Amino acid sequence: MRRPTLAAALFTALLSPLLTLAGGCGAGPEATGPLTLTVAGSGEWLTRWAVPEFERANPGIKVGVRPAPADQAALGAELQAGRGADIIELDGRWLGDLARAGRLKPLAETAGPGADGWTGWAQIPQAVQGLAVFEGRRYGIPRTVDARLLFYNRALLRRVGLPDPWRPASxxxxLEAARKLKAAGVPYPLHLPTGETAALDGLLPLLAGTGTELLADRRWAGASRAVKDVLGLYDQVYGERLAERLDTPDLARSRFAAGKSAIHLDTDALWHTVLDPARGTRPLxxxxxxxxxxxxxxxxxxxxLRGQDHVSLSTGTLRVLNPATRDRAAAWKLLTFLHSASAVEAELAGRPRPTPRRDVNARVLAADPMLRFAAEQALPLTAFPPPVSLYPRVADALREAVAAVVAGRSPGHAAxxxxxxxxxxxxxxxxxxx
Structure with missing residues (x-):
């Protein structure tokens, strides 16, 4: 038998760790030296803060970073082939299909039964944990989350004698507030989203207010009393000209920033991304x-939903463990580190916004009462759109129903x-x- 040359042996030794890093899913049982894990994600925070901090605390583990898969199909193909990074960042909308297809496994399987004992769960509201839960089983840890709530022009509401803070209960x-504002000459009293954001930012939060989920027990909400009631609210708002029929998201935000619109349903991004006096797209x-x-x-x-007096709706991203990871204990240690209080705070990079963690929100949002309100009041009440690939097409159908009502069709016919x-x-x- 021929013995390998020295050059070949050196080449193999140099190439081996590179192959491990490119392929992800940890080092094999035959590997020597430090264990290598990979994370699929993006951002300087990962490479400049998270990886060095984790490696410093865990000298026997090296971490590589690779780009996150571009879409659900690319991620599904990687997982089916037993490839991909050990820890993967994904859009919450992808979770359901990947779980049903067996591409992702519940944390109880990938991380083991001890996953439920992670201390970080106590800092994440139960409703927010729902971002990483599908059909009753937990698949990952929420990374980002937003909230939908009402914003109002204080001066315009004071003009018609409404209190500040204003807290509508139904x-x-x-509608009563919007009608008062209309009678007082306010041109755009109440904005309910239409057009491209009608389903996610308007109809679905309102549907949650009827106690109904769009998808429950694998059945979709059809022309039910709840859907007709939501369309009926749109009919009242737009039929009575309490809102402008040709609103687009950008136009509606511009009007609100200019003080022409009184009550506005939107995400918390309106506050910290649009209206921010220093960095906003419509600084106020x-x-x-x-x-x-x-x-x-x-x-x-x-x-x-859940018998609540108030509701919200959220979207977000999460991180999961690749079922093919070769060292589940080490991968779980890295995953929980990425979602620790110090890591979540560092990822914000000095730009405060609500996060899934209560303790982080208490620190970073302390100087901003609005964002603290969103984190402490809205997020614990929130829900999420169905995380399945059919959802965008159903959302299109809902947008068409809203558009029909706004154009003057009856809620019953649109439903x-x-x-x-x-x-x-x-x-x-x-x-x-x-």
Whole structure:
């Protein structure tokens, strides 16, 4: 038998760790030297802060960073082939299909039964944990999260005698305020999202206020009483010209920033990304004095999801363990480190916004009452869109229903048209509730 040359042996020794880093999923049982883990993600925080900090605390583990998969299909292909990084960052919308297909496994399997004992869970509201839960099983840890709530122009509401802080308790109170504002000459009293954001930013939060989820027990909400009630609210708002029918998200935000719109349903990004006096796309000097905020009320007190008086809706990202990781204990240690209080705070890079962790929010949002309100009041009440690939097509059908109502069609007719489209999308009436 020929013995390998010295050059070949050196080449193999040099190439081996590089192959491990490129392929991810840890080092094999035959590997020598430091264990190598990989993270699929992006941002300077990973390479400049997280990796050095983790390696300093765990000298026997090296961490490589690779780009996150571009889309759900690319990630699914990697996982099916048993490849990919040990820890993967993904959009919450991808979770359901990957879980149903067996590409992702619950944390109880990938990290072991001890995953439920992670101390960090106590800092993440139960509702926010829902971002990483599918059909009752936890698959990862939430990384980012937002909230939807009401913003209002303090001066315009004071003009009609409404209190500040204003805390509407029902849709009826919302309409009552908008009608007072209209009578007082306010051109755009109440903005409910239409157009491209109608489903995510408008209809779904309002649907949560009826106590209804869009997808529950694998059945989609059809032309139910709840859907018709939400469309009925749109009909009242736009039929009574309490909002402008041709609103776009950018136009609606511009009007609010200019003081022409009184009540505005939006995400917390309106505050820290749009209206920020220093860095916003529509900077508003004196923002704190000009703009108030409130939770979105349920249709009636106690009528929201989980019997809540108020509701919200969120989107976000999470990190999961690759089922093919070769050292689950080490990968779980890295995953929980990336979601520790110090890591989450460092990832913000000095730009405060709500995070999944209560303890981090208490520190970084202490000087901003609005963001603290979103984190402490809205996030514990939140829900998420269905994390399945059918959702965007269902959302398109919901947008069409909203557009039909805004254009003057009756809520009942718009709901029935939505029902027909929905049945086609989801495989027939057996998969539709209501």
């Amino acid at each position: 849709w009826a109170e919302l 000097p004196g923002r704190e004095a000009a703009v108030g905020y409130a939770l979105l009320p349920a249709q009636r007190p106690g009528g929201g 029935e048209s939505y029902q027909r489209t929905l049945e086609t999308l989801v495989g027939g009436p057996a998969n539709v509730a209501g």
